Amino acid sequence: xxxxxxxxxxxxxxxxLCTLAAMFGLFWLIFILGDVLRHGISALNISxxxxxxxxxxxxxxxxxxxxxxxxxxxxxxxxxxxxIGVLGGTFLAEYARGRKIARAISVLSDIMVSIPSIVVGxxxxxxxxxxxxxxxxxxxxxxxxxIMIPVVLRTTEDMLSLxxxxxxxxxxxxxxxxxKVIIQIVYRGAAAGILTGILLxxxxxVGETAPLLFTSFNNSFFSxxxxxxxxSLTVTVFQYAMGPYDTWHAQAxxxxxxxxxxxxxxxxxxxxxxxxxxSKR
Amino acid sequence: MAISxxxxxxxxxxxxxxxxxxxxxxxxxxxxxxxLFLESSLAIKKFGVLQFIASTDWDPVxxxxxxxxxxxxxxITTMLSLLIAIPVAIGIAIFVTEIAPNFLKGPIGIAxxxxxxxxxxxxxxxxxxxxxxxxxxxxxxxxxxxxxKLPLISIxxxxxxxxxxxxxxxxxxxxxxxxxxxxxxxxxxxLTPSVVKESAYALGATKWEVVKSVVLPYSKLxxxxxxxxxxxRALGETMAVAFVLGNNHQITTSLLDAAAxxxxxxxxxxxxxxTDIYLSSLFYLALLLFVMSFITLSIAKFFLIRAERxxxx
Numbered sequence: 001x002x003x004x005x006x007x008x009x010x011x012x013x014x015x016x017l018c019t020l021a022a023m024f025g026l027f028w029l030i031f032i033l034g035d036v037l038r039h040g041i042s043a044l045n046i047s048x049x050x051x052x053x054x055x056x057x058x059x060x061x062x063x064x065x066x067x068x069x070x071x072x073x074x075x076x077x078x079x080x081x082x083x084i085g086v087l088g089g090t091f092l093a094e095y096a097r098g099r100k101i102a103r104a105i106s107v108l109s110d111i112m113v114s115i116p117s118i119v120v121g122x123x124x125x126x127x128x129x130x131x132x133x134x135x136x137x138x139x140x141x142x143x144x145x146x147i148m149i150p151v152v153l154r155t156t157e158d159m160l161s162l163x164x165x166x167x168x169x170x171x172x173x174x175x176x177x178x179x180k181v182i183i184q185i186v187y188r189g190a191a192a193g194i195l196t197g198i199l200l201x202x203x204x205x206v207g208e209t210a211p212l213l214f215t216s217f218n219n220s221f222f223s224x225x226x227x228x229x230x231x232s233l234t235v236t237v238f239q240y241a242m243g244p245y246d247t248w249h250a251q252a253x254x255x256x257x258x259x260x261x262x263x264x265x266x267x268x269x270x271x272x273x274x275x276x277x278x279s280k281r
Numbered sequence: 282m283a284i285s286x287x288x289x290x291x292x293x294x295x296x297x298x299x300x301x302x303x304x305x306x307x308x309x310x311x312x313x314x315x316x317l318f319l320e321s322s323l324a325i326k327k328f329g330v331l332q333f334i335a336s337t338d339w340d341p342v343x344x345x346x347x348x349x350x351x352x353x354x355x356x357i358t359t360m361l362s363l364l365i366a367i368p369v370a371i372g373i374a375i376f377v378t379e380i381a382p383n384f385l386k387g388p389i390g391i392a393x394x395x396x397x398x399x400x401x402x403x404x405x406x407x408x409x410x411x412x413x414x415x416x417x418x419x420x421x422x423x424x425x426x427x428x429x430k431l432p433l434i435s436i437x438x439x440x441x442x443x444x445x446x447x448x449x450x451x452x453x454x455x456x457x458x459x460x461x462x463x464x465x466x467x468x469x470x471x472l473t474p475s476v477v478k479e480s481a482y483a484l485g486a487t488k489w490e491v492v493k494s495v496v497l498p499y500s501k502l503x504x505x506x507x508x509x510x511x512x513x514r515a516l517g518e519t520m521a522v523a524f525v526l527g528n529n530h531q532i533t534t535s536l537l538d539a540a541a542x543x544x545x546x547x548x549x550x551x552x553x554x555x556t557d558i559y560l561s562s563l564f565y566l567a568l569l570l571f572v573m574s575f576i577t578l579s580i581a582k583f584f585l586i587r588a589e590r591x592x593x594x
Contacts, residue, residue, distance in 0.1 A: 021372025116517025207400020
């Protein structure tokens with residue numbers, strides 16, 4: 001075979017392998033999503049949302065406690081994590097812009113984003129659960145907030161940096177103090193980006209299980225008392241999937257489906273906002 | 282840039298609040314390290330450092346604990362999953378940047394990122410109910426009867442294929458980290474200046490030759506950073522492996538045996554620890570995990586920053 005043909009062959013084989021790799025990746029995505037959809041939809045029914053769990057063997061239980069508990073924990077985590085993240089990002093992009101400390105915190109936040117979430121759970125167990133002597137919804141919310149902070153902080157920093165300096169200078173020229181410039185000009189310019197960061201960070205924590213295992217723990221009863229153990233969807237899925245009953249498995253699939261749909265919607269919504277806001281320039 | 286007009290008192294207060302908020306990241310890292318160290322001091326005193334790492338004991342009844350089995354489980358699942366993920370991820374990145382027609386680039390990129398957004402518990406549950414039966418019924422017997430017959434390799438495939446084992450856990454972990462590696466690699470491939478690629482094409486290079494001799498050398502720092510980043514993620518992954526790894530505190534040579542990683546041990550035993558030394562040993566494991574992933578992620582970040590700098594020049 002001539003050298004030219006050999007090169008062409010090599011080219012063809014290598015490119016075919018890369019295409020196969022992409023198909024392989026897509027195959028798993030479709031396989032996993034398809035499986036969650038198939039099992040999840042067949043287990044969905046109205047009693048899942050309106051009833052509390054019943055003992056195994058009795059028909060018609062639901063996961064109302066887990067849905068409400070999950071919503072509660074995630075909302076509290078958002079209320080704690082988002083303000084800290086947004087304000088922290090503001091400091092990095094505005095008051096400390098270009099300084100070494102801003103660079104250092106930014107790099108450390110990037111590292112914090114990928115730190116094992118179960119370690120955060122252990123940390124919260126030591127500082128909140130143990131001193132108070134019991135599991136609590138607040139402990140779970142704080143654990144999730146810790147995971148949110150670096151995500152929100154980094155996106156806020158990036159998005160504020162995209163706001164043109166001339167805009168700030170125009171406001172300074174009118175005599176506005178820096179905090180007013182930030183709140184009324186810079187935040188407004190970066191609102192869509194910051195919102196996306198918040199959505200993505202919620203998407204990040206809503207599927208977290210490991211930090212909740214020994215913070216908010218689990219609760220088979222309906223409870224909105226954040227000072228006691230609060231049930232969450234993810235921990236319930238873990239418990240139910242590992243359990244021996246078919247009805248538990250079905251409910252775990254249904255709960256997984258709801259979590260997946262919610263997260264995929266958040267992710268797609270975040271991307272759409274970014275595209276709509278930033279691609280026009 | 283120096284806009285520091287800190288004459289306004291409200292401005293002083295606002296800048297102070299934002300500074301405290303951003304310092305929270307530093308406080309958290311230091312706090313986690315300090316608290317984990319404090320909580321594990323009992324186990325550190327009793328078992329030492331090297332001894333704890335090297336000991337294969339895990340006996341809650343006799344109150345003897347060692348990290349070796351957990352470290353081994355973590356290391357082997359992480360390595361196997363990288364072995365699965367790296368070739369596929371780089372293939373995907375090459376496909377998306379160089380091969381795919383323009384109308385496919387966006388959708389495939391989004392699909393890969395959606396794969397990254399699926400929470401790990403979904404992977405874990407899917408692994409338990411769907412992948413584990415497939416592995417134990419088809420793939421593992423097939424492996425056993427083919428390459429499992431070869432000398433030496435047969436050690437890796439000894440035992441009954443149950444599906445709840447290192448191989449299944451590593452496969453799920455591998456699928457999970459493909460998107461991380463792929464998206465970082467894609468971003469670094471995209472940074473290759475098109476002028477350089479075009480000159481290679483002008484010399485008559487084929488597409489694969491351009492990828493092999495221009496794009497890959499240009500972006501190797503970024504790709505390497507992406508790989509180390511995935512390594513860091515795989516080290517700390519809990520739920521994806523908790524379902525299918527069993528929780529077996531033994532060092533096994535077969536990939537068809539159950540094992541335990543640091544994360545799985547923590548998830549399964551944290552709420553069951555009945556003695557102080559037990560709990561303290563678990564905190565010790567968490568401390569080891571935190572230090573390990575922090576170092577790994579720092580290395581990844583170092584490479585990614587270097588890669589970025591190379592192109593901003």
